[in-house]
Amino acid sequence: MKTMGTYTPRINWLAWGIGTGAIILVFHEIIVRLATREWSRADFDYCYLIPFTIAYLVWERKDELEHMPSKPSWSALGAFVIAGGLLLLGELGGEYLTLYLALWWAVFGVCWAILGWTKMRLVIFPIILLLTAFPPPNYIYSRLTIGMQLLSTQLGTALLHLFKVPAYQNGNTIDLGFAQLEVVAACSGLRFLIPLFIVGMLLTYFFRDKWWKRLLLMLSTLPLAIIMNGVRIGLTGLLARSYGLAVLEEDAHELMGWIMFLLSTGVLFGLMRLLAGRNKIQLSRKASTSQPIPPSPQKFWRTQPLVAGLLLILLAHGYLGYREATPDILPEAKPLASFPLTFDGWNGRGIAMEQRFIDTLDFTDYVQIDYQNNQGRMVDFYVAWYQSQSKGESIHSPETCLRGGGWEFLQSQATELNLPGHAPMRVNRALLDQNGQRMLSYFWFPARGRYLTNGLELKLYTFWDSLTKRRSDGALVRLITPLYPQESEQDGEARLHDLLQHIIPVLENLLPGADYPAAAEEFKLMKTDSSSFSP
Numbered sequence: 001m002k003t004m005g006t007y008t009p010r011i012n013w014l015a016w017g018i019g020t021g022a023i024i025l026v027f028h029e030i031i032v033r034l035a036t037r038e039w040s041r042a043d044f045d046y047c048y049l050i051p052f053t054i055a056y057l058v059w060e061r062k063d064e065l066e067h068m069p070s071k072p073s074w075s076a077l078g079a080f081v082i083a084g085g086l087l088l089l090g091e092l093g094g095e096y097l098t099l100y101l102a103l104w105w106a107v108f109g110v111c112w113a114i115l116g117w118t119k120m121r122l123v124i125f126p127i128i129l130l131l132t133a134f135p136p137p138n139y140i141y142s143r144l145t146i147g148m149q150l151l152s153t154q155l156g157t158a159l160l161h162l163f164k165v166p167a168y169q170n171g172n173t174i175d176l177g178f179a180q181l182e183v184v185a186a187c188s189g190l191r192f193l194i195p196l197f198i199v200g201m202l203l204t205y206f207f208r209d210k211w212w213k214r215l216l217l218m219l220s221t222l223p224l225a226i227i228m229n230g231v232r233i234g235l236t237g238l239l240a241r242s243y244g245l246a247v248l249e250e251d252a253h254e255l256m257g258w259i260m261f262l263l264s265t266g267v268l269f270g271l272m273r274l275l276a277g278r279n280k281i282q283l284s285r286k287a288s289t290s291q292p293i294p295p296s297p298q299k300f301w302r303t304q305p306l307v308a309g310l311l312l313i314l315l316a317h318g319y320l321g322y323r324e325a326t327p328d329i330l331p332e333a334k335p336l337a338s339f340p341l342t343f344d345g346w347n348g349r350g351i352a353m354e355q356r357f358i359d360t361l362d363f364t365d366y367v368q369i370d371y372q373n374n375q376g377r378m379v380d381f382y383v384a385w386y387q388s389q390s391k392g393e394s395i396h397s398p399e400t401c402l403r404g405g406g407w408e409f410l411q412s413q414a415t416e417l418n419l420p421g422h423a424p425m426r427v428n429r430a431l432l433d434q435n436g437q438r439m440l441s442y443f444w445f446p447a448r449g450r451y452l453t454n455g456l457e458l459k460l461y462t463f464w465d466s467l468t469k470r471r472s473d474g475a476l477v478r479l480i481t482p483l484y485p486q487e488s489e490q491d492g493e494a495r496l497h498d499l500l501q502h503i504i505p506v507l508e509n510l511l512p513g514a515d516y517p518a519a520a521e522e523f524k525l526m527k528t529d530s531s532s533f534s535p
Helices: 009-038 042-060 062-067 074-093 096-115 117-133 138-162 190-206 211-219 221-243 250-276 300-325 355-361 398-404 455-468 489-510 516-531
Strands: 168-170 173-175 180-182 346-350 365-373 378-386 408-417 425-434 437-447 450-452 474-482
Touching: 009 042, 009 096, 009 300, 042 062, 042 117, 042 190, 062 117, 074 096, 074 300, 074 455, 096 117, 096 300, 117 190, 138 168, 138 173, 138 190, 138 221, 138 398, 180 221, 190 211, 190 221, 190 250, 211 221, 211 250, 221 250, 346 489, 365 489, 378 489, 398 408, 398 425, 398 437, 425 450, 437 455, 437 489, 450 455, 474 489
Parallel strands: none
Antiparallel strands: 168 173, 173 180, 346 365, 365 378, 378 474, 408 425, 425 437, 437 450, 437 474
16 A cells, blocks of 8 residues: 655755745745835834844744644635735735735745644744734824824923923924924834834733733833823923024934934833733743654645645736736826816816826826816815826825825715716715814715725725726826815815816716726727718
């Protein structure tokens, strides 16, 4: 009777080599982007240390890993299925964060398929830590930044008042009389909140005590970062008052940030010492292996979960390669520059966008017009159209830009508009405020015959239509009107509605709809027929 082969430690290395090679083959562009673009940004340069930290944490458990038998499981296929699905969603939907998560699930699946769940629990924390190497999406990061800017400014002002220093807070600016301290995004404290949170995670991992003490240690990083950043801003104001404006220069500013980060780390160590009480703190998870367990032989067929899982990812990768080699449908929109400047009761003036913004937004065509009605009230109208969307070249939600510009969203929700002569349509309605100045905005995403109102459904429908229709075109339409003194929200809405009833028919004529291929063929036939008639 024929016997099954068995694994030796060298064959385990072969399995790791195959798994690593497959991940590099499929995700090499994503890995290169992380290392050369994402991590090189000042806010995320700490990410360069994450791989080395993970390597150390795994190396520390090497004795246990060597002496615990691996028990691969077919359950690991679930991780590969998720990785393959996210890979397709990220590539076809044009979202890098989804691709980063696909990479993480692929790593998770390879470890699970080779080690088995019981053994993988030894390295589950380093695998989870890998998630911190992926920068958060802009719409989350900008919201956190604005919130922390305001809190840090308030704390810095309070500290100055505590030392009897005259200071007036106006939004994210502290007026000292002789100078103004503007708490910009780089001063929000978020730049060292995330590294401090990672330090908190590491201390929690090494801290062997009751679960609530470990949770308290990790969660303390958020208020600690906000408080210390407020102290940094307050101290900067005190030093500027005593030693001049030189302390506001970039080098001094960076030095103060490093000092506060090191002090915050020291506070975390002190809190851990306090929570430990009389217990000894050990910054190691190394277990005793004085009585080693000999490795157990594993059946050769147990490599099949790894092979099957990698085939799933390679299949998704191959499909994407096929898609890249075959043309998608690229609809043609009429030039947006032809958008009318005048309507009944409205006169407009075209606005030219700076080239640096055009390069950043990377749209196919755009139009921006300031309309003014007969009463002198303004509405800013903006359309950006994308012939196709891919990762890094997709529609940007105005929420991110407006929040980044210091606007606070007092209200934001989808609403249904009923305009004369037009079917009901859903748009996003937002009421914004900046230092008491309010404005009302409508925006939506016309995409292949749909009116979408949020980024999530935009990505999902882009993925689905790219998969089923081979189309990913779409647009952003945004209108903003200021609320003038003595005006209510209803006044602003009436103004937007009045302009919209003129704009919507023009937009639907300029932008490709759901039936683009048929409409395009009809348009070509009409051109051919008309060209056959000559005077």
